[in-house]
Amino acid sequence: MKKNIILMGPPGAGKGTLAKQLLKAFPFVHISTGDMFREAIKAQTELGKLAQSYIARGDLVPDEVTIGLVRERLSQDDCANGFLLDGFPRTLPQAEALEKLCEEIKRPIDSVVNLDCDNEELIRRISGRRVCKICGAPYHIITMKPKVEGVCDACGGPLFQRPDDNEEALKVRLDHYVHDTKPLLEFYDRRNLLVNFNSLVGSEQLFDEVRLYLEK
């Protein structure tokens, strides 16, 4: 069984949805840097205040900040049963720092699961995306409608559009993906850790495929 996993893919490829499904099937903890930043912004901590403007524009939060955050989280005891890194690393310096850190804490990466998706579909998914304000469950105004418009099926919370899911910020995020994050695929392929999955097959089939692979 694969234990320590990195989930990669462009914004809108379905990382968050897949992570939620995998967490029900595996004992690992979910480490989403995007979620951690959003929580810090909500609580208006120092980290949140710093990250806010970068995220709103679609830019990446500076490496030293993000690396420090993950370093602290990965060293905690609950990561001993495995972890699913979602949205980290996103740059080469982050990947290099993670490699060193994993060696230090003796928690090596077992696999990098990469979700492939074409650009048109990413834009369609993100522009229609809605998220529950309370529990974070994801919806789509056309393909994953809630039973009652604007209300979360799971918890009854209100649905909203993430402030960085607008056209302008999305363009910046996709550019960062191509320039900063995509090169990491080669980094992990060279280490024989990379496995590609096509996210266009839909969330249920994708989950089945990834689950079978991680169980091996």
Ligand code: ADP
């Ligand atoms: P998505 O994958 O849909 O773009 P995330 O929730 O993973 O969304 O991230 C949201 C934002 O948080 C990013 O656009 C970026 O500003 C910031 N962020 C998340 N992870 C990182 C990271 N590893 N390095 C730098 N910034 C990050």
Ligand code: ZN
């Ligand atoms: Zn909810």
